Amino acid sequence: MSSRDVVLARVRRALADVPRDEGPEDVPVPRDYLRAHGSRTAEERVALLAENLAEYRALVHHTAADGLTALVTRLLDEHGARSVLVPSGLDPTWLPSSGPTRVDDRAASTTSRLDTVDSVVTGCAVAIAETGTIVLDGSPDQGRRRISLIPDHHICVVRVPDQVVDSVPQALERLDPTRPLTWVSGPSATSDIELDRVEGVHGPRKLEVVLLSE
Amino acid sequence: MSGTYLGMPAFPAAAASSTQDTRLRANLRYATHTIRDKRARAVAELDDWARLRAAGAAVKDRTLRHLDHYLEQLEEAVTAAGGQVHWAADAAEANAIVARLVRETGEREVVKVKSMATQETGLNRALAEAGISAYETDLAELIVQLGDDLPSHILVPAIHRNRGEIRDIFRERMGRWGRPAPEGLSDAPNELAEAARLHLREKFLNAKVGISGANFMVAETGTLVVVESEGNGRMCLTLPETLISVVGIEKVVPTWQDLEIFLQLLPRSSTAERMNPYTSMWTGTADGDGPRTFHLVLLDNGRTDTLADTVGRQALRCIRCSACLNVCPVYERAGGHAYGSAYPGPIGAILTPQLRGTASELDASLPYASSLCGACYEVCPVAIDIPEVLVHLRERVVQGGKVTRRGVKTVLKPAKGHAAERAAMRAAGFAFGHPGVLRAGQRLAGRTRRLHPRRLPGPGRAWSDTRDLPPVPAESFRDWWRRTRGEERGK
């Protein structure tokens, strides 16, 4: 007997008390919990997102479309970025035409190569106001998972209010489970040393979220 | 690496030793109280907490009552998404599968995400025996690994170490495993974190094989979920060419939608955050993004035996948030090592003796490692009635009865003069033999010092060597004695 058969047979024997005609759906799951905690206007939702992101020590910026390039340029400059990772589908006008060297997100790039890049700019799939979370799903404007992980500085552009939802349940509805998903709530952090919070052990130590109003 | 809990002394002996360690107790007290208070605030923010909790418990119950169905569905979905599924009936088999999969890649080094399941199976040691070095990459696990130590808390495994000790460990040991600690490393947490960042980055960038567990597996979609803070998880899950995830069969949830419950319950119960910094979700393999090969090892190792017990089954709902540890008066005093397994605190007291059986003195004593105060049940986000299971297990240890071991139904003999009873008696005897301990708690530390064994025999010795002092505080112990003895007498 394979271990698969052994384990499944054990499971079935262990469940001798479950009536034969009971199906999974016969075990009720009450779903009377809330889809969102409070009702908000689009503006309030964006404001809550900004507040919660900031509480987790992400740096939050606001801009309209015509100010985006200048803002991104400034943020890269302030970080002293000499090079910036660019996902293939990122709107090219978001980045300064001169300035840091652009490094394309290529499957063939080695991790050591990526480790030499200072910053990365991405879009996002959805942002969650109640928890201060942005979610990346590997779409062309976000790139492979590793590019938002290795550089020390991540600038993430969220289109507001379109990409902002209230809650975790609403975010899951919008996401495609077949894509690799990365949920980010503030910069990398640890509290392993005497519970003192330290930002940035392995992921980017600086997370800047640009709320781009349309 | 020692990395094993086998051969540990029974709970009362281990607890008696660790309660004498002032530093350990101070660290633990600080940690548990801090997290506990923050958690209460984070939970109070959601006015539907009770309903989320009920839903979480119900989803887990549905899953457990139809586990065969969901496991088969999961296997199919993972396979369809390009993953390979393996089944392991016990720890040895899981370790052998992982060692074989690593060997087949031609690699001799792996990076690991913090994982309770591989702690439970003693994977690192098994890999070492197969000539494979396993590098822990969670900061706390790194501290534990470099210190040749064992984790003592689910969430903050190195909470028993303070910053000075961590600096010493980094200075002395990092160089043996890779990049040494920077010159003149201080004990400032940010410097220590930076040292870990540099040391581990070298490993991440070169790693070809990553090993992880998972917090959840979605049967419907084949999606695996890892919840973390530091980003070491993301590193291990996305940079290597091969990813091997070892996951207990109880970690499956039926649907994608079900994640909406657990992603609200877990961070708030665990780190008391609205959301943890990073969550990774992957479904099989993705083109050009992340590992090209993905293996899922589904682990039984006593879970089906636990499932067979209709009272104890609920322990399998556990989402390893560690909230029950932080409210437990016994854990606070005894520390995580005293529980002798990967699972400390109240959940360990009910899970370990079910996973391993109660044949050893340690495992038989675990159901007694509680005052039955009920705080663990109150905070548990999936409403596991830990006190109920504790009482049930005490009854089983003392009276015997039907149990399932390794899938086979057997009858456990009543424990007349059994290890557990002896262990319980000894612990109580310790308290009564030292009435000062019962009365006065910490004040008498200096005076009672000579009365307690300072060292543990056998494998426990290494960690009791450096630990000493003060006694068990009065209340929980007296309480414990009254309740446990009361129960035994009552039956």
Ligand code: SF4
């Ligand atoms: S038993 Fe409950 S409270 Fe304890 S770790 Fe598990 S889920 Fe958390």
